[in-house]
Amino acid sequence: MGNIIINDLWSFLKPEIFIAGGIFIILLADLVIRDNRKAIHFTALIILIAAFASALLQMGTESFIFYLGKGNNHGLLAVDPMSTFIKLITIFSTILIVIFTITSEEFKGSKFKSGEFYTLLFGMLLGMLLLSSGADLIIIYVSLELLSLSSYVLAGFIAGSNRSSEASLKYVIYGATSSGIMLFGISILYGLTGTTNLYAIHTILVSPHVNYLTLGLSILMIFIGIGFKISAVPFHFWTPDVYEGSPLPVTAYLSVASKAAGFALLIRFIKVGFISSVGTNGFWNFYENFDWQLFLIILSIASMTVGNLTALWQNNVKRMLAYSSIAHAGYMLLAIAVLSEKGMLAFLVYIAIYMFMNLGAFYAVMLVANKKGNEEISSFAGLGYKNPYLAFGLSIFLISLTGIPPTGGFIGKLYLFIALLDGDMYWPALIALLNTVISLYYYVRIIKEMYLTKALDDTTIETSKTELTFMFALVAPILVFGIYFTPLVNFCTNFVRILGF
Amino acid sequence: MNSIPIEYYLILSAFMFSIGVTGVLIRRNAIVVFMSIELMLNSANLTLVAFSSYLGNPIGQVFVFFVMTVAAAEAAVGLAIIIAIFRNKLTVNIDEINIFKW
Numbered sequence: 050m051g052n053i054i055i056n057d058l059w060s061f062l063k064p065e066i067f068i069a070g071g072i073f074i075i076l077l078a079d080l081v082i083r084d085n086r087k088a089i090h091f092t093a094l095i096i097l098i099a100a101f102a103s104a105l106l107q108m109g110t111e112s113f114i115f116y117l118g119k120g121n122n123h124g125l126l127a128v129d130p131m132s133t134f135i136k137l138i139t140i141f142s143t144i145l146i147v148i149f150t151i152t153s154e155e156f157k158g159s160k161f162k163s164g165e166f167y168t169l170l171f172g173m174l175l176g177m178l179l180l181s182s183g184a185d186l187i188i189i190y191v192s193l194e195l196l197s198l199s200s201y202v203l204a205g206f207i208a209g210s211n212r213s214s215e216a217s218l219k220y221v222i223y224g225a226t227s228s229g230i231m232l233f234g235i236s237i238l239y240g241l242t243g244t245t246n247l248y249a250i251h252t253i254l255v256s257p258h259v260n261y262l263t264l265g266l267s268i269l270m271i272f273i274g275i276g277f278k279i280s281a282v283p284f285h286f287w288t289p290d291v292y293e294g295s296p297l298p299v300t301a302y303l304s305v306a307s308k309a310a311g312f313a314l315l316i317r318f319i320k321v322g323f324i325s326s327v328g329t330n331g332f333w334n335f336y337e338n339f340d341w342q343l344f345l346i347i348l349s350i351a352s353m354t355v356g357n358l359t360a361l362w363q364n365n366v367k368r369m370l371a372y373s374s375i376a377h378a379g380y381m382l383l384a385i386a387v388l389s390e391k392g393m394l395a396f397l398v399y400i401a402i403y404m405f406m407n408l409g410a411f412y413a414v415m416l417v418a419n420k421k422g423n424e425e426i427s428s429f430a431g432l433g434y435k436n437p438y439l440a441f442g443l444s445i446f447l448i449s450l451t452g453i454p455p456t457g458g459f460i461g462k463l464y465l466f467i468a469l470l471d472g473d474m475y476w477p478a479l480i481a482l483l484n485t486v487i488s489l490y491y492y493v494r495i496i497k498e499m500y501l502t503k504a505l506d507d508t509t510i511e512t513s514k515t516e517l518t519f520m521f522a523l524v525a526p527i528l529v530f531g532i533y534f535t536p537l538v539n540f541c542t543n544f545v546r547i548l549g550f
Numbered sequence: 551m552n553s554i555p556i557e558y559y560l561i562l563s564a565f566m567f568s569i570g571v572t573g574v575l576i577r578r579n580a581i582v583v584f585m586s587i588e589l590m591l592n593s594a595n596l597t598l599v600a601f602s603s604y605l606g607n608p609i610g611q612v613f614v615f616f617v618m619t620v621a622a623a624e625a626a627v628g629l630a631i632i633i634a635i636f637r638n639k640l641t642v643n644i645d646e647i648n649i650f651k652w
Contacts, residue, residue, distance in 0.1 A: 187613050194620045198627050205631055214635040215647050221628050222583055222644070226574050229590035232617065233567055236594040236610075240560075240601035245609050290650040 061114050061128045063103035064136055065178050071096035072171045079164020086163045090151050093167045097147065101140045108133055111548050113184070123248040125185040127317070127548040132182035134397055134544035135313040138404055139177045139306040143170065145408050145523075146306075149298035152516055154419035156296065160208050169206075170302075173199035177310035184321070184548075186235050186245040189314060190228075193274065196307060197224045204295040204303075216294025223287035224277065231274025237267035247321045248549060254323065268341075275318065278311030279378050282351040289359075292371035297418060300367060301411035304374040305404050308381075312400065316385060316393070319345075320547050324388075327550050331390035332472070345386035346477050352379030353484045360491045366414050367424040369491055370407070373450060376488060377403055383481060384465050387472040390545055395468040397541040399461035402530060406449040406458055409523035413443035416520070420510045429495055431504030439512055440499045442520045447492040449527045452485050457530035464538070559600035566593035580635075580642040584628045591621045 059066070075093060082088050110133075113124025150156055150166065176196030183189040201224060205217025239245055241264055242253045253259070276284035292300045323341065324333040335341065356376030363369040381403070384396040414424055416439055421428040433440040449458035462485065469478040512520075530537050566589055573586025595614045602610025636642055 187609075187616055190613075191616050191620060194624065198620075198623055201627055201631065205634055208634070209638065211638045212649055214631065214638050215649050217631045218580065218635050218644070218647060219650075221624075221631050222574075222580070222587075225584070225587045225624055225628065226571075226590070229570065229587050229594070232591060232594040233597065236597035236601070236613075239598060239610055239613070240605075243601075243605045243607055245613060293650055 058114065061107060061110060061112055062126075063107060064100040064140060065175060067096060067100040067103060068171050068175045068178060071100070072168055072175070075164055075167045075171065079162075079168070083164065089163045089167065090147060093147050093171075094144065096171075097140060097144045101137065101144065104133060104136045104140055109543065111546070113548070123184065123246045125188050125246075126179070126182045127184040127248075128182050129548035130544040130546045131316065131393075131397075132313060134541070135181035135309050136178050138309045138400060139174060139181070142302065142306045142309075142404050142408060143174050145412075146170065146298050146302045148519055149301060149408075149412060149415065152419070152519075153296065153298050153415060155207060156298070161206075166203070166206060169199045169203050173203065173302075173307070177306055180310045181313035183314070184247050184317065186239070186247070190232060190235060193231075193278070193314070194228060196278075196310060197228060200224075200299075200303060200307060203299045204291055206299065207296055212294040213296065216291045219287055219294075220291045227273050227277035227284065230270050234267040234270025234272075234274070237263060238271065241267065247317065250322055255325070271318070275311060275315050276348065279308050279315065279382065280352075280375050281348050281378050281382055282355045282375065285352070285355070285375050288375055289368050289371040292374070293365060293368045297367070297411060297415045297424075300371075301408050301415075304370070304411070305407055308374070308378060309400055309404075312381060312385070312396065315382075316396075317547065319385070319388075320550060324550070327390070333388040335388075342386060342388055345382060345388075346474070349379045349382035349386055350477060350480050352376065352382060353481060354379075357484050357487045357491075360488070363491070364426050365424050366426055366429065366495060367418075369426075369495075370410060370414070373488065373491075374407065376484065377407070377450075379484075380462070380465060380481060383477055384468055386477075387468045387474060389468065389472055391468040391471050393545045394538070394541055395461075395464040397544055398464045398534075398538060401537065401541065402449070402457040402461045402527070405523055405526050405530075406446050406456075409520065409527065410443065410446040410450060412520055412523065413439060413446060416512050416516055417510055420508065426495065426498055427505060429498045430502040431499070432510060433500035435504065436510045436512060438517050439510065439520070442517075442524050443499070444496050445524050445527060447495055449531070451489050451492045453489075455528070455531040457527040457534070460530055460534045460537070556600055556604045559596060563593040563596040563600070566590075566596065578643050578645050580632050580644050580647075581629075583644065584625065584632075587628075588621060588625065591617060591624075 078089055078092050111129045113127055115125035173196055176192045179192035183192055201217055201221040204220045205214045207213040241259055242250045244250060273284060280288040323335055326334050328334060353376045356372045356379060360369050360372035381396055381399055384392045384399060417428055418424050449456035452458040452462035466478055570586045570590035574583055577583055595617055598610040598614050632642055
């Protein structure tokens with residue numbers, strides 16, 4: 050057990066190895082073929098597809114890797130179905146982001162350095178992959194910082210843009226502060242338990258000798274770091290500013306992939322650290338004196354309410370989508386707050402569909418912004434007549450984000466409500482339902498602007514065939530999963546398990 | 551030989567952490583804000599080392615090495631971003647960096 054076997058690494062760490070190798074390949078390629086931007090895009094895509102395939106191949110495997118010290122049977126990384134699912138989500142969204150980058154107008158100028166961009170993007174992805182299977186507080190902290198540091202730079206990637214550098218500065222100040230608070234919480238948790246491994250912490254917390262006040266304080270501090278990553282209220286203040294100022298592909302990436310990785314960390318932290326057992330009916334039991342369910346429910350209700358209510362009076366579509374992503378973080382957090390296997394399933398289904406619909410919405414907004422140069426809601430006026438295909442696609446994404454049938458967003462919400470009712474959480478379910486109604490207002494506002502408002506100017510918004518094809522490739526899964534969702538749910542059911550439970 | 555009790559280290563590090571948080575909240579110069587963040591990280595380091603020596607367990611000290619590396623990387627990225635914003639706006643006062651509001 051105590052030895053690291055190269056074979057083990059290769060069989061369980063393939064996606065990470067591909068991405069880490071990819072960083073070097075891209076850096077070298079950038080030196081050799083700096084002028085050939087297409088070749089660099091292509092190399093990045095190949096590496097990502099290889100990583101995705103290898104993540105698919107390790108489906109269903111469960112193992113610890115990297116043991117710290119002899120006789121220690123808890124590894125630093127836990128490869129299990131849940132982490133594999135989050136890896137699939139993050140790698141797949143990175144593939145989509147590469148396609149965003151190719152078509153983005155913000156990244157067309159001579160100033161855009163594609164090699165550096167992909168190096169940072171891959172750094173971020175590597176952070177997410179390690180975060181989703183990190184079982185040790187050291188790995189969790191370091192990979193969280195790898196993820197954050199790369200994303201700070203990516204947020205400010207447009208050199209000479211006031212908005213982009215402001216987004217970057219705000220991100221780095223909020224991010225560094227919250228990770229500093231999280232680190233202090235981790236140091237207290239280490240002092241209380243004498244170990245940094247989540248699985249070992251689990252066994253120590255069973256004993257009644259732990260001081261619950263100090264423990265609660267340290268967990269609260271760690272939650273600040275996690276809440277920052279998933280942008281849950283009240284740790285969300287960076288989200289609208291950073292999302293609005295960052296280049297659009299980076300915004301889309303932050304809203305899906307880094308959130309998914311944050312949720313993976315949250316789930317592992319709660320389930321491994323503080324759940325004593327999983328009951329026969331699929332409900333998770335907390336330790337005595339340690340009931341955080343109410344805390345999670347309050348956070349999620351605050352997230353969805355604040356996100357939806359503030360989105361109502363936004364005039365910038367990118368900023369509106371930022372608030373909507375806070376609200377969606379609230380829905381997903383509520384699914385986890387049920388603390389049952391059904392809640393986990395609801396979360397996995399939700400995030401899979403959320404990836405398609407949110408990235409699709411950002412892509413459609415990007416196609417408009419490419420031509421208009423901004424994302425104000427007035428830029429969308431008359432889009433239904435100028436470019437009916439684009440307007441149709443965006444409408445589908447927005448309807449799906451609201452959660453109206455026959456779109457995938459409805460299935461996500463359906464499973465969320467099933468899990469909530471199964472857990473006898475009627476009040477949260479009612480509030481989530483009311484929030485869905487509120488969110489309808491601002492999503493439909495964009496659709497109304499596209500079809501019912503006359504355009505202020507005659508500028509045409511043209512899109513190439515490839516761009517439209519790609520957008521409809523994102524529309525298709527939303528419509529298909531909206532009607533024929535059994536395969537998706539069956540697929541997600543395979544990934545509910547976490548190592549050790 | 552009598553060693554210093556662990557409480558002293560913990561009080562010192564809690565004090566350092568509070569100074570760091572206060573600095574982040576009240577100072578307006580981006581560079582001073584970063585210095586305060588470093589203070590927060592270092593207070594966590596002090597706690598880790600103190601516990602590590604108290605518990606006779608080396609993991610805390612290993613952790614500190616990682617934290618120091620991360621802190622250096624964070625300072626490098628932070629200063630690079632401050633330089634980027636200074637080139638655009640000729641100020642590092644975070645009250646004047648306010649394009650985005652509500």
